[in-house]
Amino acid sequence: MVTGGMLIGVDVGGTFTDLVLADGTGGVSFVKSPSTPDDPSRGVVNALEHMAAERGESLEQLLGRTRVFIHGTTVATNVLVQRNGARLGLITTRGFRDVLELREGARSNRYELRTPAPDPLITRPLRLEVTERVGADGTVLAPLDQVELEEAIAALRAAEVDAVVVSFLHAHKRPDHEAAVRAAIEGSGWRPFVSLGHEVLEREGEYDRLSTAAVNAYVGPALQDYLKRLVGQLKAAGIGVPLFVMQSNGGVLPIEEAGRRAYGAVTSGPAGGAMAGALFARALDLPNLVTYDTGGTSTDVCVVKDGVPIERNRTDLADFRITAPAIEINPIGIGGGSVARIDASGILAVGPQSAGAVPGPAGFGKGGTRATLTDANLVLGLISAETFLGGRMSLSVEAARDAVQADVASPLGVSVEEAAWAVHVLATSGITEGIRLATIRQGLDPRDFALMSFGGAGGLHADAVAQDLQIPTVVVPRMASVLSALGFLAADIRQDLQRFVCRPIQSMTAAELATIFDALEEEGRARLRASGMATDGIRVERSLECRYGRQVHGIPVRVGDSLDPAALERAFTETYRSLYQHAHEGEAGILDVCRLSVYGALPKIDLPAQPVGPADPAPAWRGRRSAFLGTFRDLDVYWFDDLRHGMRVAGPAIVESASTTILVGPGRIADVDGIGNLLLRNG
Structure with missing residues (x-):
């Protein structure tokens, strides 16, 4: 296990790469450096070099004293959103090649009847079937046909796919056939990225399992290539400790495992912000906190309840399903780089299009000509052109005014200041509405929460957002612009495991539940030991996924010390009522999944404390x-x-x-x- 020393967290965003360093003596410092979308690893190294220069040392000296290095990246997210991932092939059970395209038979918007279904990640000619069948109880109904398997592997190899997805029906009950496919691929001498359905999702739901495995394979090769390139550069520069990658669930994984489980890094940056929110919620004794992170491209909203970020077990991103535990991040298409424009109806709109890091807002002087939220705030006098990034980046008020004049003021027939103020107010309104939805959909009243704003662009809107929502207290951390990177240093190694049950809660016994959780814990501890964790730094959290008999989707239910089925039934009813303001009294709850999260403790950042002084600022x-x-x-x-x-x-x-x-x-x-x-x- 890594112990003591200097901690570094690096978050690669769409516009800036943020780095936070805790020196082990209570000192915390940070830098921001422009991201380099063509090769994000260059932006990471640039940020490290900048930090080393500020500390008066070489990069080799800085990395040589580093004890924990945690990284969050948008590589997986960008690949999925931009649809420029790996070329995929599928090997699946005969008769089930179209599950990925049929999805669940429903539209994302049931009222848009003419909207075509999203294109699947794997084209139909590359979705190959083989004879095999496992029953719902795990019984082998038809053995895996080795001849057909070899033909399928040869066909995908000839098609030059980058990654192979393997998803057989009911493989979570008996993974032998999927494991045999991996062995056959390795035995052939071919080395594509291989994603097995049962490894990403050990539960019912053939579409969820296949989609998650496909996302893993789609983003995996790019993420692995990036991480390999980054590790090579850092090792050459002198780093001598393992690197960890932030995961969507708020934990971290060793870099090799993170590359194999690429689907877990899709929302790693926003998860870091949520973990920072939880850290501050505990430090300030504000257990109920809504955080929002307004960066260059978007605003990410997270709800922290009782000191813990709310999680969900399913994420739908860019029309694709990822079924895995993740902190619930509610994205809004408003950021500092969001483009302001007059739409086809003659109405002002802000976002979701963004100028990004390149060319960036017009005021950045990097070739951008479109008016953005940052340009509007620069025109309003809310952003200083002289002190931005500590003066390392000069801004042009004139270029910002020209862009706002051309894109907003002239079409609306108002002054450039009035146009910029309209952009500012509309952005505030969009953030407000996003926070309102994020709380109310959980059955929560935003007035019962404090508001925490971070991200470089968040503080200009926080006060107005809070007043609109009648939130009494706003928290803006001193390191607001790099809080996601700081949140990485509040995380632990985390392994999530689950066991599909699908039985009425009260038909179970406490002994049966204990046996399931004990087995999951043993496996989780084994995974952490493989990461080099000492057993004395491990803790576990148990939960259930429950529903009523006629429902499809379950809800998470926390499990305390007691595994008494009657107590668990009451906990399910209370949780259901808190979400939906009613419960189906007298109807039995169904336990679908037992979940276990196993944590391996890493050294944590200490928030620097200050003595109280005079009130005069x-x-x-x-x-x-x-x-x-x-x-x-x-x-x-x-x-x-x-x-x-x-x-x-x-x-x-x-x-x-x-x-x-x-x-x-x-x-x-x-x-x-x-x-x-x-x-x-x-x-």
């Missing part, structure tokens, strides 16, 4: 700046890094740093707490 005052908030106003400007515990800023004001800006609205106050956060409330 004068030492952080940087002057006044004219800004347009519907009308022109002169706002006091404070430098975030100079604000200390106990200081209070009265709105309207701007608090800015090298990487983020916070707008404190009229009649509001912002207090600095003991770990450097701004807490915004009514004055």
Whole structure:
């Protein structure tokens, strides 16, 4: 197990690569560096070199003292969204080649009857069938035909596919046939990426299993190539410790295993933000917290309840199903790079199209000409052209004004400031609505939560969002612009296991349940030991997936110390009622799946504490700046890094740093707490 020393978290986003370093003595520092979409590993190395330079040491010295390195990347996400992944072939049970295309027989929007179904990840000529059959009880009804298997492997090899998906009916009950396919491929001397259905999903649901295995194979080769390239560069630069990759479930995996289980990294960056939210929720004694991360491309919303991010067992992304535990991230197509435009109906729209890192907003001077949310905020005077990224990146207010004038102001017949304010307000409204939906769909009232804003572009909208939602407290961390990377350093190694049951809850006995969970725990501990974890750093969490008899989808139910079926039935009923405000009294609950998460503890980041000082924020005052908030106003400007515990800023004001800006609205106050956060409330 890795112990002590320097911790580094790196998050590759669509616009910037963020790096957070905890030096082991309570010091925390960070840098932001432009992402390099053509090769994201260059952006990672650039960020590391920048950090080393700021610390007055070489990259080799920095990496040589690193003890934990955790990485989150958008590589898997981008491959899936842009549909530029591996060329896939499928080997499946005879008669089931079209499951991937038929899906579940339903449309994503049942009212759009003319919308064609999404194109499957595997074209029909490359979906091959072989004779084999396993029954629902795991009995072999027909053995695997070796001749047909060899012919299928040869055909896919001749077609030059990059990856092979293997998904047989009921393979989760008996995986022998799928394992035999992998052995046959390896025996042939061919080395494609191989994704087996039973390895990604050990439960019922042939479409869910096949889709998840296909996504794994589609993004796996690109992710493996990227991680291999990154590891090579870091080892050449002097790193000597294992690298971990952030997973969608809020845990991390060793880099080799993360490459094999590529589907787990599809939302790794936003998961880091959720883990940071949970870290701050515990530190601030705010167990119920809604986080939103507004970066360059999008806004990701997460709900932290009782100090733990809410999870889901299924993610639908870019028309594809991934059935695996993941923190529930609710994306909104609004970010700093979101393009503002007048649509075909003559109505102003912001996003979801984004200028991204290249060419970026017009004000960045990298060739972008479209008006974006960042350009609008630059025109409004809310973003300083001189202090952006600590002055390392100069912004052009003139270019931003030209873009907003051409794309928004002229078509609407308003001034450039009024157009920019409209873009700002519309973006705020979109974030507000996204947070409202994320809480209410869980049966939760946003007024019972605190709001935490992070991401480089989030602070300019946080105060208005909270007031719209009647949320009493807003938390803006000092490291708001790199909080996902910081959240990586609050994670543990995590292995998720499950066992399909499909029986009425009260037909089970506590002994039967204990036997299932004990077996899962033994397997999970074995996986962690294979990662080099010591047994004294392991903890487990148990849960169930339950439903009523006539329902298709289950809900997660937490399991405490007791495995008494009557107590579990009550827990299911209470959980169901909290979600839907009613329960089917007298109807038996069905236990579909027993789940177990096994955690191996990694060293954690310590949030730096500050002693309380005077309330006067004068030492952080940087002057006044004219800004347009519907009308022109002169706002006091404070430098975030100079604000200390106990200081209070009265709105309207701007608090800015090298990487983020916070707008404190009229009649509001912002207090600095003991770990450097701004807490915004009514004055």
